[in-house]
Amino acid sequence: MLNRTPLYKTHVALQGRLVDFAGWEMPIQFAGILAEVRTVRSQLGLFDVSHMGRIWLTGSDAIRILNWLTTADVSSLRVSRAKYTLICNDKGGIIDDGILYRLGEEKYLLICNASNRAKVWAVLTAARDKQFNSVELDDLTTTIGMIALQGPFANEAMNDFAPGIVEALRPFQIRRAEILGQSMLVARTGYTGEDGFEIMPESTVCPEVWYGLVERGAAPCGLGSRDILRLEAGLLLHGSDMDETVNPFEAGLDRFVFTEKESMSSASFHTVLKHGINKKLVGFLMVDRGVPRHGFDIIKGETIVGVVTSGGYSPSLDSYIGLGYVPIEAASPGTLIHISVRGRLVEAQVTTLPFYTRRKS
Numbered sequence: 001m002l003n004r005t006p007l008y009k010t011h012v013a014l015q016g017r018l019v020d021f022a023g024w025e026m027p028i029q030f031a032g033i034l035a036e037v038r039t040v041r042s043q044l045g046l047f048d049v050s051h052m053g054r055i056w057l058t059g060s061d062a063i064r065i066l067n068w069l070t071t072a073d074v075s076s077l078r079v080s081r082a083k084y085t086l087i088c089n090d091k092g093g094i095i096d097d098g099i100l101y102r103l104g105e106e107k108y109l110l111i112c113n114a115s116n117r118a119k120v121w122a123v124l125t126a127a128r129d130k131q132f133n134s135v136e137l138d139d140l141t142t143t144i145g146m147i148a149l150q151g152p153f154a155n156e157a158m159n160d161f162a163p164g165i166v167e168a169l170r171p172f173q174i175r176r177a178e179i180l181g182q183s184m185l186v187a188r189t190g191y192t193g194e195d196g197f198e199i200m201p202e203s204t205v206c207p208e209v210w211y212g213l214v215e216r217g218a219a220p221c222g223l224g225s226r227d228i229l230r231l232e233a234g235l236l237l238h239g240s241d242m243d244e245t246v247n248p249f250e251a252g253l254d255r256f257v258f259t260e261k262e263s264m265s266s267a268s269f270h271t272v273l274k275h276g277i278n279k280k281l282v283g284f285l286m287v288d289r290g291v292p293r294h295g296f297d298i299i300k301g302e303t304i305v306g307v308v309t310s311g312g313y314s315p316s317l318d319s320y321i322g323l324g325y326v327p328i329e330a331a332s333p334g335t336l337i338h339i340s341v342r343g344r345l346v347e348a349q350v351t352t353l354p355f356y357t358r359r360k361s
Contacts, residue, residue, distance in 0.1 A: 005050035006145045006206035014220055021223055022115035024051040029222040036225035037232075037315045040192055041358075044151035046210065046218035047226055049191075049198070052146060053098075053117035055124065056138040057108045065132035066108060069123060070100060071248060071265065073258035077102045082172040082189060084256055086248055087112075087120060092268035093244030094251065096120050097236070099189055101174045109174075109185070113238050117141065127264075145206035149213055150196035150229075152358075157216040158197050162186065171195070180208055191226060193233025194358050231321065232314050234283060234354030240294055241281060241309040241323050247272055250325065252281050252353070279306070280331040283353040284322050284339075290346030292322035292339045299338040299345060300330050308339060316356045322348070 002025040011018060016027030027048065029036065039045050057066065066074045072085035079102050087095045096116040101109040112120040121139060128135050149158060159166045162177045165186055169175055174187040182205055190196040201209045214220065227237070236242050242251045249257070249272050259269050286292060292311030297304045311322030322339070330337060335350040 003051070005048055006203040007048045007050060007147075007210055010207050010210055011048065011220075016220065016222060019223075022051065022113070024114055026051055027220070027222040028224045030220045033222070033224035033228065034313070034315050036219065036221040037228050039219045040151045040194060040221060040225065040229055041316050042152065044149070044153040044157055044218045045192075045221040045225070046213050047148040047150065047221050047223075048146075048210075049148050050141075050145040050203075050206065051114040052141075053110075053112040053114060053120060053139065054141050054144055054146065054200070055110045055112065055121065056103075056140060057110065057124075057135055058138070059106055059135040061128075061132040061134040062106050062108050065124070065127050065135050066100065066110075067261060068132070068263050069127055071257040071263070072100060073261065074100070074108075079104060080173055080175060082174055082187060086253060086256060087123060088248065088265040088268075089244055090264055090268060091244075092247035092265050092272060094238065094242045094246060094248065095123060095244060097238050097242070097253075099187075101187060103174065103185075111146075115239055143203055144200050145203050145209075147199045147201070147206065147209055147213070148190055148192075148196060149199065149218055150190045150192045150194045151218075152194065153217060154194070154196040157213060157218060158186075160216055161212055165197075169197070180205060180212065184209075191235060192229035193235070193354065193356055194229075227310075228312060228314065231310050231312065231323070232316050232354065232356035234356075236281070236323070237310060246281075246325070247277075249273075250277050250279055250281065277328065279325045279327055281309070281323060281325050282331050282350045283355060284324065284337060284348040285317075285351050285355075286320035286322070286339070287336075287347040287349055289320075290339060290341040290344065291320055292324075292341065292346075292348070297340040298324050298326055299340060300326070304340075305330055305337075311339075314355060321355050326350070
């Protein structure tokens with residue numbers, strides 16, 4: 001049986017189209033994927049992201065275990081701030097990516113992908129049992145929900161819903177707020193390329209929070225539009241654009257790797273820094289008409305040089321876009337490549353990321 005979030009009955013009532021996503025019964029769309037993308041870019045969208053893992057780490061060893069397992073300089077992370085980070089294996093392969101929040105002097109919250117939650121938990125507990133005994137781990141994924149409010153009108157809606165919280169939160173900050181008479185965490189983070197908030201209420205309160213934001217103009221959106229939004233913003237998806245077979249340098253995520261510390265992955269990272277990489281993840285725009293899909297071959301000359309990891313139609317650009325790994329010599333912006341679209345070679349051009357950047361207000 002599939003897992004269900006606290007908002008499952010809400011999605012059914014709203015006639016969301018539900019699918020199996022990483023073992024969770026989640027809405028892929030409500031009004032339609034492309035319509036929802038346009039709504040988030042121009043107005044305000046609401047996503048149920050309660051399927052993502054939420055793991056609390058508390059105790060004197062919390063900072064040490066996170067410094068050992070993640071690529072971040074956890075020591076520099078101040079209370080109420082957040083960092084995007086990676087968990088890599090001893091060969092440098094990416095086990096998962098997520099957001100790390102520092103909630104207190106010895107208290108952290110790690111958000112991980114739903115598909116990797118069990119693996120991340122296993123890595124954390126193994127490290128705790130082996131060498132970081134003074135840390136308490138709590139997986140509260142099923143008791144604390146998570147709702148993402150994203151779009152140009154997010155500030156206006158959030159300020160009406162929880163007065164004062166917008167002024168108190170800069171991007172990549174987290175605070176507790178009183179909402180609907182209950183204390184809950186609110187972070188200024190997201191996965192769409194737009195400004196927005198991620199709210200973490202108790203599971204029992206999630207439907208009330210959801211409808212409260214709908215009343216303030218937020219349109220329910222599904223994971224289908226979220227995938228296009230993150231692709232337009234050049235944000236990678238674990239399991240598609242990265243996994244344990246690639247390292248952060250190949251994935252273009254080296255800016256999130258703090259190499260001046262000892263960690264589970266540091267030896268492999270120093271080897272990469274010494275010898276360099278042979279392939280790199282790039283973004284590309286289709287020059288000719290054709291839909292690049294995950295798994296399609298990337299051609300340079302007459303040779304298959306890589307594979308599409310993510311791709312599709314971008315409503316924001318009115319173009320077909322994609323991501324894929326290519327040899328270093330084919331990774332420069334402007335390089336012409338071809339995508340094999342159902343046996344037909346379609347020209348594309350390597351471009352800089354992100355594809356889409358929101359307008360600053």
